[in-house]
Amino acid sequence: MLDYDKEAGDYDLSRGGEARAEAAAQTVLGLIPQGRGRLLDVACGTGIVTRRLAAARPGLRVTGADLTPAMVRMASARLPGTIVRADSRRLPFPDGTFDAVTTVWLLHLLDAPGDVRAVVAECARVLRPGGVYVTTVDKAAAHDVGSDIDAVLAGRPRRPAADAADTVRAHAGRHGLRPAGHGSFRGTGQGRSPRGTIADLRRGWFTQLPPGEPRTEHFAARLAGLPDQDRPRADPHFTVRAFRKPVTDPVDSRSRGGG
Numbered sequence: 001m002l003d004y005d006k007e008a009g010d011y012d013l014s015r016g017g018e019a020r021a022e023a024a025a026q027t028v029l030g031l032i033p034q035g036r037g038r039l040l041d042v043a044c045g046t047g048i049v050t051r052r053l054a055a056a057r058p059g060l061r062v063t064g065a066d067l068t069p070a071m072v073r074m075a076s077a078r079l080p081g082t083i084v085r086a087d088s089r090r091l092p093f094p095d096g097t098f099d100a101v102t103t104v105w106l107l108h109l110l111d112a113p114g115d116v117r118a119v120v121a122e123c124a125r126v127l128r129p130g131g132v133y134v135t136t137v138d139k140a141a142a143h144d145v146g147s148d149i150d151a152v153l154a155g156r157p158r159r160p161a162a163d164a165a166d167t168v169r170a171h172a173g174r175h176g177l178r179p180a181g182h183g184s185f186r187g188t189g190q191g192r193s194p195r196g197t198i199a200d201l202r203r204g205w206f207t208q209l210p211p212g213e214p215r216t217e218h219f220a221a222r223l224a225g226l227p228d229q230d231r232p233r234a235d236p237h238f239t240v241r242a243f244r245k246p247v248t249d250p251v252d253s254r255s256r257g258g259g
Helices: 004-014 017-029 048-056 069-077 115-124 147-151 165-173 194-202 214-224 250-257
Strands: 036-041 059-067 084-087 096-105 127-138 176-187 237-246
Touching: 004 194, 017 048, 017 176, 017 237, 036 048, 036 115, 048 059, 059 069, 059 096, 069 084, 096 115, 115 127, 115 165, 115 250, 127 165, 147 194, 165 176, 165 237, 194 214
Parallel strands: 036 059, 036 096, 059 084, 096 127
Antiparallel strands: 127 237, 176 237
């Protein structure tokens, strides 16, 4: 996994910047009901999306949480007094605190068995009944746009996607969350070029192809043979899913009904 303390300074620019943040925030907000309340942005990073969530909905009291100190400092500069340092697997909030909880660009990063399950469980726990959990899913798949670069990389080793939509839906269901909508947005300026993809390979962005390994250099050599080395291919389209916490716990309801 990348060192996000070191990545923090360049993080926004290397990942679509303000344009992608605006598109992400608008898509997320489209899945959250209007009205007053509290929103928690888990793994808020630099706060580039969190700031837009707060600005677009003055009635929402927005809190951001992130584990990386450098990210927390940057987010705190954007939203003073509203950012906390916290592990997304053990959120420091009581049950039912928030009307909405978001995880944008988090679940795909989780490697350890059970981490996605733990994060979704925590998001469900701190969500009030009737509240909505919104998350990005299928991030790696979004970058496969059918280009010549994707054709070269098709045979690369891949780990199972931690944020696969079906996996996330299953975890959400185990904690009483029900599907409540979906959306998508374009990753402006994030189309891959051959030369840029070679650089990403050699810095370890493809987690199953460590820098310096013969397999990594094999793919780099094939990419170097493509035309238009600096021309970005199509931008990815990212997917967002929403889940609602029922007002009445279905387990409790069945128990009271007596069968």
